[in-house]
Structures are given as C-alpha cells and as structure tokens.
Amino acid sequence: MAKPTCQLSQILYVIKEPNKMISIECNSAPILAASxxxxxxxxxxxxxxIETYKNSQNEDILRLSIVYLHSTLEDCMRNLIFHYLDSNHSIENINSIPLIGHTNTKRAEKFFLGELIKFKDKSITSLISESIEEFVNRETFNNSNDIARWLDKCKVDKTKVINLLPQINDIISRRHNVVHNSDFSVNRSILSQENKVKHDVENDVVTSIDLKTIEAWISVVSQFFMEIIPSFIPKGGEITMKNI
Known part of the structure; x- marks a missing residue:
C-alpha cells in the first residue's frame, strides 16, 4: 500500500484557512489527485x-455547512469509487455495472445486442468507463453502512476508520433532517397553528446546533479520507501537497 508523504496534521491545518484551494499531486494517478x-x-x-457564522452568529449558516460537508463526503466517495472501478476492470467489478443508459434500476441487466450499435464508434474501454461514470454518479450514501459496503468492495481496510463511521452517520442523518425537514423536529405532534413556523428550540421545534460539533465533523471527514486514501494510490505512488 502506498503512503501519502503529507500528514493529516498538514491537511487539517490548511483546510482551516477559509477558501484555501488545496493542490494535491500523485505522480501515478493524476485523476485521483485532482479528486x-x-x-x-x-x-x-x-x-x-464557519468564519461567516462567527461574524454573524446565524445558526442557519452552520446548517448550510452540514449540507456542504455532506456533499463533499459524497462527491469524494464517488470519485474514489470511480477511480477504483475504472482502474480495476475485473470481470467481477464490471459485471455489477449497468451499461450506460441502463442505470435507472442501479443493477446490471441483460440487453439486446442491437443496443450496442449506437456505441459502435467507441472503444470498449471508453464504453466501460462511461458506464462506470454514469453508475457512480447515481450512487448515494444514506448511512455509514453504505459507505462501509463500498470500502469493502474497494478492498479498503476499515480498521482505522471504523471508529469514525458513527460520527459520519451523524453527519448524514443531520444533513437529511436539514434538507428534508428544515432541521425542525420530526415530532409533528407538537405542531400547532401558533408555533408551526416558529423557531422555538425550547419546545424542540428546531434542532439545536453548535459550532463545536461542526468543527469536530470537519476533522472527522478529513481524517476519514486521509486514512482511506492510501488504499487507492497505485503501488509505488505517493501523494504530495503543494505550497505547504
């Protein structure tokens, strides 16, 4: 397994700088590095x-942070899965991928040979890659079990991240409540004409939120990826960070 030459402490230090564009390089996997x-x-x-919240004390900015942190989690997982599948065209891996245009069921299914005519100008490699990309783009992670399942498929040792999965599950669950319930309590029996749109934390209408939790979750997501990244780096490769 390849090892990154930059340390988690370096990553955590840099990402605390607002809007810091981080450049990671990998000599043997440029697409992985870009991801x-x-x-x-x-x-x-x-x-x-977070800095904006500190200036305004508007808690909805923290809720927006959760949504964005979750989207970062999903986006990077999709990128890593795509990198793994597209770099490992084994029969087992490819047999689980639907042909491009057939991803609605998210399962690989039989198709008529005539359907390949529209792809006649593509190479087999391109057709496989495009099918993988479409499949991965539709993949979602509803809980930490979904993430753990993909780590297993990608042959990633979960030992170092198993203790992070409960917190990642908390992030996913909280994002779901923010996006689908506006972060209100799901106990709808407490609603009344008087308080149905009132942000009343004391009556548990809106779920409380605090800066310390969000900052901890940022560290959790960063540590999670730093721990699993080495499993995706080609043998003999290394990753480095520029301008640190």
Missing part, C-alpha cells in the same frame, strides 16, 4: 462558512 484536491478544497470552503 482529492477538490475534496479538501471543498472542506476548506466549509471552513469559510
């Missing part, structure tokens, strides 16, 4: 929202 650059640059953008 990681985007991941940690996005985390830095969350840090920028």
């Amino acid at each position: 990681l650059s985007r991941c940690f640059s996005n985390v830095s953008r969350v840090s920028s929202l």
Whole structure:
C-alpha cells in the first residue's frame, strides 16, 4: 500500500484557512489527485462558512455547512469509487455495472445486442468507463453502512476508520433532517397553528446546533479520507501537497 508523504496534521491545518484551494499531486494517478484536491478544497470552503457564522452568529449558516460537508463526503466517495472501478476492470467489478443508459434500476441487466450499435464508434474501454461514470454518479450514501459496503468492495481496510463511521452517520442523518425537514423536529405532534413556523428550540421545534460539533465533523471527514486514501494510490505512488 502506498503512503501519502503529507500528514493529516498538514491537511487539517490548511483546510482551516477559509477558501484555501488545496493542490494535491500523485505522480501515478493524476485523476485521483485532482479528486482529492477538490475534496479538501471543498472542506476548506466549509471552513469559510464557519468564519461567516462567527461574524454573524446565524445558526442557519452552520446548517448550510452540514449540507456542504455532506456533499463533499459524497462527491469524494464517488470519485474514489470511480477511480477504483475504472482502474480495476475485473470481470467481477464490471459485471455489477449497468451499461450506460441502463442505470435507472442501479443493477446490471441483460440487453439486446442491437443496443450496442449506437456505441459502435467507441472503444470498449471508453464504453466501460462511461458506464462506470454514469453508475457512480447515481450512487448515494444514506448511512455509514453504505459507505462501509463500498470500502469493502474497494478492498479498503476499515480498521482505522471504523471508529469514525458513527460520527459520519451523524453527519448524514443531520444533513437529511436539514434538507428534508428544515432541521425542525420530526415530532409533528407538537405542531400547532401558533408555533408551526416558529423557531422555538425550547419546545424542540428546531434542532439545536453548535459550532463545536461542526468543527469536530470537519476533522472527522478529513481524517476519514486521509486514512482511506492510501488504499487507492497505485503501488509505488505517493501523494504530495503543494505550497505547504
């Protein structure tokens, strides 16, 4: 397994700088490096929202931070999965991928040979890559079990991140409540004509939120990716960070 030459402490230090665009290089996997650059640059953008919150004390900015942190988690997971599948065209891996245009069921299914005519000008490699990309773009992670399942498929040792998964599950759950319930309590029996749109934390209408939790979650997501990244780096490769 390859090892990154930059340390977690370096990553955590840099992403705390608002809107810091982080450039990661990998001599043997440039697409992977670009994906990681985007991941940690996005985390830095969350840090920028934190700074905005400190100036305004508007708690909805913290809720927005959760949404953005979750999208960073999903985006980077998709990038890593795509990198793994597109770099490992094994029969087992490819048999689980639907042909491009057939991803509605998210399962690989039989198709008529005639459907390949529209792809006749593409190479087999391109057709496989495009099918993988479409499949991965539709993949979602509703809980930490979904993430753990993909780590297993990508042959990633979960030992170092198993203790982070409960906190990642908390992030996913909280993002769901923010996006689908406006972060209100799901106990709808407490609603009344008087308080149905009132942000009343004392009556548990809106779920409380605090800066310390968000900052901890930023560290959790960053540590999670730093721990699993080495499993995706080609043998003999290394990653470095520029301008640190």
